[in-house]
Amino acid sequence: MTKAEPAVAPAARRPGSQLDELQLRGVSRAYGAHTALQPLELTVRGGEFVALLGPSGCGKTTALNCLAGLLPLTSGEILLDGKRIDTLPPEKRGFGMVFQNYALFPHLTVRANIAFGLKMRGVSRSETARRVEDVLRLVHLTEQAHKHPGRLSGGQQQRVAIARAIVMEPPLVLMDEPLSNLDAALRLEMRSEIRRIHQEFGLTTLYVTHDQEEALSLADRLVVLREGRVSQIGTPAELYEHPADAHVAAFMGYRNLLPLRVVSADADGALAEGRGIRLRGTPVGELDPHAGQSVTVAVRPEDLRIAEEGEEGVAEAVAEIVEYHGRVQHVEAVTRDGHRLHLKTGRHVRPGDPLSVAVDPERALFFPDLGQPAEEVTP
Known part of the structure; x- marks a missing residue:
């Protein structure tokens, strides 16, 4: 997991590639009566990697x-180092863009694709050649420089797209789901490449994704959006350990979202039950649970475990789907009342096995009721 403060090697910074501060002040966008993005307040520091995270249609x-x-903005303003830029056309903002589909010129070589923007800006041949060779080395494509995009792998094409963006030495690089068209193994490899390039080139990056694992591994800070509104902003550790609400919890891997009713509450936590489940947990934020209150309880699959012999479980269930994940198995079990539970275990489990499951109270987080069945809440 990345640290809260960006780790940027000063020696790797390029002249003009950094900004001091980017500010979004009340930035919103509406389409008629529909507001796609509610007023967004966000400050991005130079050298920072910020990820916008959320489901399709959330506004990211x-x-x-x-x-x-x-x-165009419906309201608000955007400031780059104190100067307003939202009134400028895209080409005057000087940002680098990396899209899902790469948008490479198929008739140009890798070197020519990377050099294209510099030529359009009238940069001298010698300076263009120097910058292109530097960036080719950075993205490990020197040996592919003479090839056309059609002869490259998906990961190599993505590196060309990144190289074309950063060769302009932009103050900010914007990436829109850049790994969505790659297979799982290549996405993992390119995640490391993107972070390495960000650090070595001293970039400031704003990255859009719906993949929480991708966001956690790349970003210094995350901005979680839902229905056009910000749910939470924080470091990966802050959001992973302390999600602000059940929807953020869903994106941070709390796959078990249990609609329960509070039985009792005291200074040590709360007890809730429903649909064959009875457990103690920890209220989050300003939630002050009381008997009879509906709550959503969030539990990670890795925190829901098979009860030890003699230990009282929080639910009795039957294993229905068992997936082999190397040293652990991912088990989807069903309670007698039809509620689905997801857990990970190092024990050998087979479909049809009866299970007694348990969770430590500090690992079961109580949130206000979502107002919908847990099965409908998906990242």
């Missing part, structure tokens, strides 16, 4: 397009 790409100048 709208925010990115507003920042890029591809969409």
